[in-house]
Amino acid sequence: METLKNRLRINVGFIINATVGYTREFDFEFAQYKDDDLSLNLVRGEITISRAAQGLLAEGNFEANTPLECVKCLTEYQQAVQWQFSEFFAFKEENITESGLLVPDDAQIDFKELFREFAILEFPIRPVCMADCKGLCIECGINLNQSDCGHRQGPSGPLSELRNIIGN
Ligand SMILES: [Zn+2]
Numbered sequence: 349m350e351t352l353k354n355r356l357r358i359n360v361g362f363i364i365n366a367t368v369g370y371t372r373e374f375d376f377e378f379a380q381y382k383d384d385d386l387s388l389n390l391v392r393g394e395i396t397i398s399r400a401a402q403g404l405l406a407e408g409n410f411e412a413n414t415p416l417e418c419v420k421c422l423t424e425y426q427q428a429v430q431w432q433f434s435e436f437f438a439f440k441e442e443n444i445t446e447s448g449l450l451v452p453d454d455a456q457i458d459f460k461e462l463f464r465e466f467a468i469l470e471f472p473i474r475p476v477c478m479a480d481c482k483g484l485c486i487e488c489g490i491n492l493n494q495s496d497c498g499h500r501q502g503p504s505g506p507l508s509e510l511r512n513i514i515g516n
């Protein structure tokens with residue numbers, strides 16, 4: 349479990365000791381990533397760390413799939429997500445930027461929080477399984493992507509007006 353929890357921790361000691369301008373890329377690939385409220389599959393990406401004069405610049409670039417429920421047909425599907433972050437970790441308090449990040453004394457930077465935070469920001473507010481998802485039949489509730497129950501779904505009619513009012 350320890351190793352799973354620390355998968356996004358990088359020992360940056362050798363970068364601190366490198367000359368200004370030194371850059372190193374760390375590649376990541378996880379079949380699965382799970383914690384409290386985040387579940388990702390096929391995670392791929394990299395974190396590039398560059399030595400600056402007053403600290404380290406970390407640039408992350410990731411992609412993954414996450415299971416979400418479609419707001420139209422209520423089916424779980426895999427949503428592709430891409431996210432980036434770019435943060436400065438200062439060596440000393442006086443050089444801290446608005447991100448408030450410092451290089452830890454043990455030179456181990458755990459990127460888990462940044463990874464999580466920026467991934468979740470890219471999740472759609474109204475997830476939809478596909479652009480032309482037909483949703484559920486307003487009369488019988490059948491998933492119209494899978495079968496056609498024959499009920500008329502048109503934009504007019506009392507039921508669809510009711511749906512518009514409830515905002516569905
Ligand atoms: Zn759908």
Ligand SMILES: [Zn+2]
Pocket residue numbers: 485486487488489490497498499
């Ligand atoms: Zn129907």
